[in-house]
Amino acid sequence: MATPDYTPFVFLLLLFQSGVWGVPVCQTPQESPTCGYKSCHATKPGMLNVHLVPHTHDDVGWLKTVDQYFYGDRNDIQHAGVQYILDSVVDQLLKNPDRRFIYVETAFFYRWWKQQTDDMQNTVKQLVNEGRLEFVNGGWCMSDEATTHYSAVIDQMTMGLRFLNDTFGHCGRPRVAWHIDPFGHAREHASMFAQMGYDGFFFGRLDYQDRNRRMVAREQEMLWRASESLTPPMADLFTGILPNGYNPPEGFCWDQSCDDPPIRDDPDLEDYNVDDVALVYKTNHIIMTMGSDFQYENANLWYKNLDKLIRYVNQMQSNGSEVNVLYSTPSCYLQELHRANLTWPLKGDDFFPYADSAHDFWTGYFTSRPALKRYERISNSYLQTCKQLEVLGGPISRKGPFGAGDSETLKKAMAVAQHHDAVSGTEKQHVANDYARKLANGWAHCQVLVSNTLSSLSGSSAPRVYCEHLNISVCPLTETMNVYNPLARPVSWPVRLPVNGTAYSISDAKGKVVPVSQATAAVRRGRGYAVNELLFQVQAPPLGYSTYSVSLLQNGPPSPPSPLPRAPTAVQNKVWVLWYNASDGNNSESIQMSGAYIFRPNTSTPFIISKTAKIETLQNSVVQEVRQWFSPWVSQVVRLYTDSRALELEWTVGPVPIGDDLGKEVISRLDSSINSSGVFYTDSNGREVLQRRKDYRPTWNLRQSEPIAGNYYPINSRAYIKDDKDQLTVVTDRSQGGGSIQDGSLEIMLHRRLLYDDVRGVGEPLNETSDIYPEGLVVRGRHLLSLSPPATAADTHRPLAQEVVLQPSSMDFEKEFSGLQAVLPPAVHLLTVSQWDQDTVLLRLEHQYQASESKEHSQPVTVNLQKLFSTLDMLGVSEMNLSANQWKDEMTRLDWKAESGTHHTGVTNQLCLLSPLGCVKTADLL
């Protein structure tokens, strides 16, 4: 082996599984003379250049479902039809080679493309090759930034960008990330975009106070240093704030949906003062987004007026005007900023929370639709399992004894679910139902694939049973039960199976039977009648299965519960379930109501559901439980499994009562004696952790106007408070919002039910019901609590959070199997194993510790790829960027200079891969 070189944090490789060995050909991209930066229109150095960017913002579901938007169905809800937009824009682009258009959402473009003739496809390729139609962002959707997990974001970006590269090659690769609508911006998203090779990033929404300050200071364009662990410029991303959200300047909207007067054929133009806009930016270039939601269905209106605008404004140059207007794209604008050769202010934190006015904090959607958020999260886990088993099973997984299965359907459903009105919970109810239906359909396709792989690996084609409702103790009992572990290290996991018997024997495990709780019996609503639960701990090998056979020994009433155990008692007085009453708009300071987007409690003091709970306790060799029943709509179980690293809090909330005509936002609050001094920590998209401070923002002097909502942040997988001695960490099972309002206290919002729309577009109150819960949705979830010394806390919560994100799935199977020959080092997380082409597999490994986070694990680490997989014969390796749409050695990014010295600590947790070719070497990204 060659001397190990170190390569950075996240990587991706292709392994050649079978077939002819060859070093992948890394051709120099065929630089078409006209696409990319070379296709930009010339600008005029001495003038103010106004870049007009024709664009449409096409939500992948919001007020209508993604299908309704594509076809233009249900125009009574909202007039929008994406197929017509693309038809019309292509037509108009052909009429004048100067015209430009950008397209963003590959989910829609892909559908449209499939329906075009060869002739039309060739025409569109020509437009792309000439830079007249340019893709920006290019993921399957424009993901939400607050409530998504990095694993699912990387997957959806990979899918969209792969289609663009497969279809258009080099000219289809977006240079710019474009998140014009998401409601606040996560640092981890910026870090991912940098590692995906984007040259820059533009967005529209940020806190109104932050924007005002940045306008005065001319800091609307900056260099975002998006990781504390990666060596600059690896996670540096040039970031620009658009001047008018993503809308056209007032008076300049020429879509059929707007009322602005068209340009008449005389040069007497209405004066729009571009100089005012230029005043708040640094260069003599400004960008104007000419378009908005679902615009350009009749693109002629837009382009005819834009042609005239450009002609007449530029004609005035002969009379001394110094304004130059041109058709442009975000990348052409970016290129001019780069050419300006300036230094830019550095940004190290993120853009949460987002407020558009003093009492209007967009922090409610961190929790909105908690059941959909959970379903999205476990669907991600199941998708990873499905993709792994597609690789481990080979072709039989897709066509086997159980029929035709695939991972594509779930991949697409998951990609759509990342949209900023999907997992965010800000869509209409019928659209939320559609996302869930799409995920369920994806599960069904994956279940066939999984069954095929299992039968191939085990040689038995007995039907498989899947337990999707173990959360409410509903599952058909089978005699053998199998657990698949998608993590690259062995895990031990508690299982609870619904049963009627009172004693069972389990191969390789000791089980205990406990009665089903009153709360569980209540939430099942006729979907299962088992009276007991059989608890045992299962262990599963890395990327593998283990089997447990369960046999009934005895029927009869379960043994009476034992006395109250000590450990949970200490906690139970410190965990409260409380609620805030939602603002109904009847308030002297502001009429803003709480809704799907916005959180606005009507007082800062939450109500305690009940100080006294009906308590049941039980204790056996597997678990100690305190079951607390606070009210008919709130209960909680404090649970400690033997040998567990964390205490489990299982909450069940709903139907939230609305008889008093007040919406309610229910929180779980942990009170401790930790001296947290107003500081707490939350993760960013499940990856790096950011420090938060009450009533404070790192980049401006905050005037706090909402003491609760203005202190809420997204929590994707964990949050903590600490002092010198102790760290209290909470690991969540889905994205939620939360904050630390009092020192030593951490609160997390669980569920919300609201009676008013918050006037941000969705037009419905967030008042969820379902067929099973017609009087109000009931939701159940878990928090895992760990208390450790701060120095070693990450050693517990990092792996714990991964176990919750990638949880084992239970199914029956006959023997133990592991897809890995060796366990990965604890610092390394196996993020992706996915079939790429027939003979290639996409693999992503990740160093999962942040710099200085753990004495033991925040260290360089080496993985031997050659000895990693047990069923794959690895022939070669080639490295790609994070989104797998560029070979690593072809990756070049624009370099940007930061204004002041670096804030970087200089530590990189490097990861080195040993392959048949020696250590894989990575070129620096610059």
Ligand SMILES: *[C@@H]1O[C@H](CO)[C@@H](O)[C@H](O)[C@H]1NC(C)=O
């Ligand atoms: C330039 O100025 C002259 C004199 O004011 C006017 O007649 C002419 O229309 C102007 N041309 C343009 C293109 O504005």
Ligand SMILES: *[C@@H]1O[C@H](CO)[C@@H](O)[C@H](O)[C@H]1NC(C)=O
């Ligand atoms: C950019 O500016 C630096 C000084 O800040 C100068 O040394 C360099 O030559 C400039 N580069 C270009 C391409 O103008």
Ligand SMILES: *[C@@H]1O[C@H](CO)[C@@H](O)[C@H](O)[C@H]1NC(C)=O
């Ligand atoms: C358990 O017993 C209940 C009646 O008490 C019955 O309805 C249910 O079907 C039984 N469940 C199982 C799994 O045997």
Ligand SMILES: *[C@@H]1O[C@H](CO)[C@@H](O)[C@H](O)[C@H]1NC(C)=O
């Ligand atoms: C909320 O849902 C309940 C149950 O469906 C319904 O009775 C009530 O009218 C709804 N309230 C609002 C404001 O939508």
Ligand SMILES: *[C@@H]1O[C@H](CO)[C@@H](O)[C@H](O)[C@H]1NC(C)=O
């Ligand atoms: C239980 O999990 C299923 C998904 O498997 C989800 O749809 C359902 O909402 C969950 N039930 C509760 C009460 O949270």
Ligand SMILES: *[C@@H]1O[C@H](CO)[C@@H](O)[C@H](O)[C@H]1NC(C)=O
């Ligand atoms: C992108 O597409 C081109 C043309 O089809 C191909 O040669 C190249 O290998 C692809 N790049 C990646 C990273 O897959």
Ligand SMILES: [Zn+2]
């Ligand atoms: Zn949107």
